[in-house]
Amino acid sequence: MKIQIGAERCQGHGRCYDRAPGLFGADDEGYGKVLGDGVVPPGKERDARLAAANCPERAIDLLEED
Amino acid sequence: MAADDRFTEDFRNSREEEVIGTISEAVTGPVSDWTTDFSHLEPEWSADPYPIQDDLRQRCPIAHTERFGGAWLPTRYEDVAAIAYDTERFSSRSIILSNFRPPRELAPIGGSPPISSDPPFHHDARKLLLPAFTKAEIAKQEPATRAFCHSLIDTFQGQDVVDAAGDYAQHIPIRVIADMLGFPPEDGPQFRVFVEDLLEGINLPPEERIERVSRLFDYLVAQVHDHIDNPREDLTTYLINAELYGQKLAPDHVVGTMALLLIAGIDTTWSAIGASLWHLAKNPEDRRRLVAEPGLLPTAIEEFLRAYAPVTMARLVKEDMHWHGVDMKADDWILLSFPAANRDPAQFDRAGEVVLDREVNRHAAFGLGIHRCVGSHLARMELRVALEVWLTRIPEFTLTDPAAVTWAAGQIRGPRALPLRIR
Numbered sequence: 001m002k003i004q005i006g007a008e009r010c011q012g013h014g015r016c017y018d019r020a021p022g023l024f025g026a027d028d029e030g031y032g033k034v035l036g037d038g039v040v041p042p043g044k045e046r047d048a049r050l051a052a053a054n055c056p057e058r059a060i061d062l063l064e065e066d
Numbered sequence: 067m068a069a070d071d072r073f074t075e076d077f078r079n080s081r082e083e084e085v086i087g088t089i090s091e092a093v094t095g096p097v098s099d100w101t102t103d104f105s106h107l108e109p110e111w112s113a114d115p116y117p118i119q120d121d122l123r124q125r126c127p128i129a130h131t132e133r134f135g136g137a138w139l140p141t142r143y144e145d146v147a148a149i150a151y152d153t154e155r156f157s158s159r160s161i162i163l164s165n166f167r168p169p170r171e172l173a174p175i176g177g178s179p180p181i182s183s184d185p186p187f188h189h190d191a192r193k194l195l196l197p198a199f200t201k202a203e204i205a206k207q208e209p210a211t212r213a214f215c216h217s218l219i220d221t222f223q224g225q226d227v228v229d230a231a232g233d234y235a236q237h238i239p240i241r242v243i244a245d246m247l248g249f250p251p252e253d254g255p256q257f258r259v260f261v262e263d264l265l266e267g268i269n270l271p272p273e274e275r276i277e278r279v280s281r282l283f284d285y286l287v288a289q290v291h292d293h294i295d296n297p298r299e300d301l302t303t304y305l306i307n308a309e310l311y312g313q314k315l316a317p318d319h320v321v322g323t324m325a326l327l328l329i330a331g332i333d334t335t336w337s338a339i340g341a342s343l344w345h346l347a348k349n350p351e352d353r354r355r356l357v358a359e360p361g362l363l364p365t366a367i368e369e370f371l372r373a374y375a376p377v378t379m380a381r382l383v384k385e386d387m388h389w390h391g392v393d394m395k396a397d398d399w400i401l402l403s404f405p406a407a408n409r410d411p412a413q414f415d416r417a418g419e420v421v422l423d424r425e426v427n428r429h430a431a432f433g434l435g436i437h438r439c440v441g442s443h444l445a446r447m448e449l450r451v452a453l454e455v456w457l458t459r460i461p462e463f464t465l466t467d468p469a470a471v472t473w474a475a476g477q478i479r480g481p482r483a484l485p486l487r488i489r
Contacts, residue, residue, distance in 0.1 A: 012196065014442070018201075026200055026202065029193065029197060030201065030443065050426070054368075054427055056429065056430055056434055057435075058428075
């Protein structure tokens with residue numbers, strides 16, 4: 001699974017980095033950013049899904065690999 | 067170095083000349099029909115707006131009133147979100163619904179940027195503030211906030227009943243924002259009056275409202291002068307020195323933003339802290355669970371913010387249009403109720419219940435779109451610390467008299483008197 005943030009939708013609520021600080025961080029203005037290359041480490045899929053499900057702006061995309 | 071002459075008498079005079087707009091006749095008194103005559107200023111609404119909103123959402127999802135010169139009230143999440151995102155058709159040049167509409171020429175800056183600003187100016191004015199309000203920057207305020215919360219509870223010694231709204235919740239955001247702006251902490255009691263002047267008393271005669279607003283601006287200009295003479299590390303000095311488009315900010319931008327930071331941070335967070343304590347006082351099973359499981363607090367806070375969202379905003383319709391089934395006219399108000407959106411069953415399971423461990427909670431308490439509350443990280447820190455300290459120090463508390471609880475009237479809703487028995 002991979003995560004990405006739609007920068008044009010993110011408004012800096014910070015729900016992702018509150019909820020899943022291992023996967024998301026904040027830039028200098030508080031907008032969310034994906035840490036590393038966005039590949040979700042094994043076992044962290046649930047955190048990624050919850051971060052996406054709690055984003056008020058629906059700015060987080062989950063790319064499921066099959 | 068040349069003296070900063072932006073904040074002279076001339077600036078005050080030009081500001082007063084700008085106060086030309088449209089004034090509607092104040093209509094007060096009991097609401098005859100919530101679908102055609104709503105008013106968020108009547109006691110029935112402030113006491114408990116949720117049944118009214120739930121009923122409207124089913125029967126008439128975009129209600130209307132002739133009061134305030136014409137206003138609309140959408141109660142579905144979908145409509146509230148659509149308006150929040152549509153800055154092309156809905157202006158923020160006034161975000162407090164009243165009988166006074168500022169002139170269109172006030173856009174896109176508005177009286178208190180960036181909350182009152184429309185694109186494209188909004189983005190640049192907001193960018194000036196964002197770095198000071200990131201989660202990391204706000205974390206620096208946490209130790210002092212925690213110590214202050216403890217000091218408030220220390221004053222309860224020997225009392226069986228305290229007013230959790232007036233003696234606790236109120237003081238926390240006032241102290242924190244005064245520190246951030248660099249205002250004297252002993253001025254706190256005046257800030258409460260400024261908040262009431264701006265956000266309540268909406269139906270007072272216009273001259274009286276202008277008089278009240280000018281009290282706030284007199285105070286802020288005095289603070290600006292003090293900061294020009296004695297610059298320090300705070301938001302006031304930052305705004306005085308800040309630049310936009312290669313120039314220092316216009317004086318009314320500086321003062322308008324200071325007004326925003328002072329007012330917007332106070333009764334909003336005060337309301338959120340108070341409403342959370344009110345809920346826990348009424349629901350001992352939730353109170354006991356949070357005391358036993360402090361790790362649940364961040365999730366529970368999001369649920370309190372959803373269920374008791376304190377803030378409703380306003381917009382002005384830009385042009386006549388048919389919108390989602392109703393005929394809106396230019397300059398009609400929109401009462402943009404994030405609290406109503408947050409209780410829409412189409413968006414939330416068990417929307418009317420407080421579910422402390424609600425895992426998926428895409429609430430809109432801090433707004434949606436470009437005007438997301440700039441102080442949301444500050445509000446969350448204050449709310450979390452206030453509840454952590456209270457629950458640690460006072461794990462057992464009850465409502466002494468539910469009928470003695472009073473709620474603020476207007477767009478910011480929360481308890482203003484909350485007597486709790488604490489031993």
